[in-house]
Amino acid sequence: MGIVDSPPGYVTGGEIRFRGRDLLTLGREERRRVRGTGMAMIFQDALSALNPVMSVGAQLGEMFQVHRGMSRKAARAEAVELMDRVKIPAAASRVGDYPHQFSGGMRQRIMIAMALALEPDLIIADEPTTALDVTVQAQVMDLLAELQREYHMGLILITHDLGVVADVADTIAVMYAGRIVETAPVHHLYRAPAHPYTRGLLDSIPRLDHKGQELYAIKGLPPNLTAIPPGCPFHPRCPLAQDICRSERPPLHDVAPGRTSACHFWKETLDGAR
Numbered sequence: 203m204g205i206v207d208s209p210p211g212y213v214t215g216g217e218i219r220f221r222g223r224d225l226l227t228l229g230r231e232e233r234r235r236v237r238g239t240g241m242a243m244i245f246q247d248a249l250s251a252l253n254p255v256m257s258v259g260a261q262l263g264e265m266f267q268v269h270r271g272m273s274r275k276a277a278r279a280e281a282v283e284l285m286d287r288v289k290i291p292a293a294a295s296r297v298g299d300y301p302h303q304f305s306g307g308m309r310q311r312i313m314i315a316m317a318l319a320l321e322p323d324l325i326i327a328d329e330p331t332t333a334l335d336v337t338v339q340a341q342v343m344d345l346l347a348e349l350q351r352e353y354h355m356g357l358i359l360i361t362h363d364l365g366v367v368a369d370v371a372d373t374i375a376v377m378y379a380g381r382i383v384e385t386a387p388v389h390h391l392y393r394a395p396a397h398p399y400t401r402g403l404l405d406s407i408p409r410l411d412h413k414g415q416e417l418y419a420i421k422g423l424p425p426n427l428t429a430i431p432p433g434c435p436f437h438p439r440c441p442l443a444q445d446i447c448r449s450e451r452p453p454l455h456d457v458a459p460g461r462t463s464a465c466h467f468w469k470e471t472l473d474g475a476r
């Protein structure tokens with residue numbers, strides 16, 4: 203998204219391709235245009251992402267005023283319509299309310315409305331339901347999935363909740379220590395993971411048919427990102443680690459069509475999971 207100031211943030215390498223172009227080659231102004239109209243973001247904590255001293259209608263309307271040159275009145279009408287779309291009850295009478303006057307779930311709906319405002323091709327949702335209870339979480343995820351279909355948008359969902367992933371995702375990329383360690387179509391990954399970390403995550407989900415048994419946990423702690431272990435970053439915690447894992451970082455291997463794994467022993471992991 204290019205929303206981290208540089209300095210201090212910087213991209214060390216690679217490309218970020220969107221609509222066939224590398225975003226890293228775009229100038230500041232062009233990049234700003236892509237944000238909002240091309241892609242938008244839903245943040246984790248709606249209360250800190252929304253401006254507490256502006257009404258939600260003014261915050262939503264500002265998008266239309268800035269990007270579409272609309273008058274204040276027309277932008278407000280659009281804001282009401284958007285609030286309706288994300289199913290905020292009595293939108294017309296609540297458009298002048300401030301963020302603290304809404305519940306957590308309703309605030310997250312307002313965040314979704316802001317992301318949708320300019321009908322982007324892609325939405326990046328960063329833990330959009332973490333702060334919500336399970337019932338509201340399910341409602342917000344259903345709404346996101348419904349709007350995604352309706353608007354034909356791409357959705358990148360960042361989450362640690364494997365239940366949410368199973369419901370919503372087509373393809374999963376599992377990350378460890380800041381890097382992708384496995385990618386796969388959702389059902390393949392759940393059925394037969396090709397990386398020991400993914401396997402550990404799946405084994406950590408409590409199961410009703412394992413009643414009375416001790417819950418599984420991956421041993422150890424995630425590494426300090428300023429002191430990532432040499433070789434495979436997962437080796438201090440991995441039950442399959444061998445000497446090679448301590449010295450050589452595994453590349454992302456193609457393990458099947460549409461599947462990759464960054465493990466020297468992906469075959470053994472896959473076979474063990476089958």
Ligand code: SF4
Pocket residue numbers: 397398399434435436437438440441442443444447452464465466467468
């Ligand atoms: S490369 Fe080695 S340490 Fe890393 S996940 Fe695979 S088996 Fe485990």
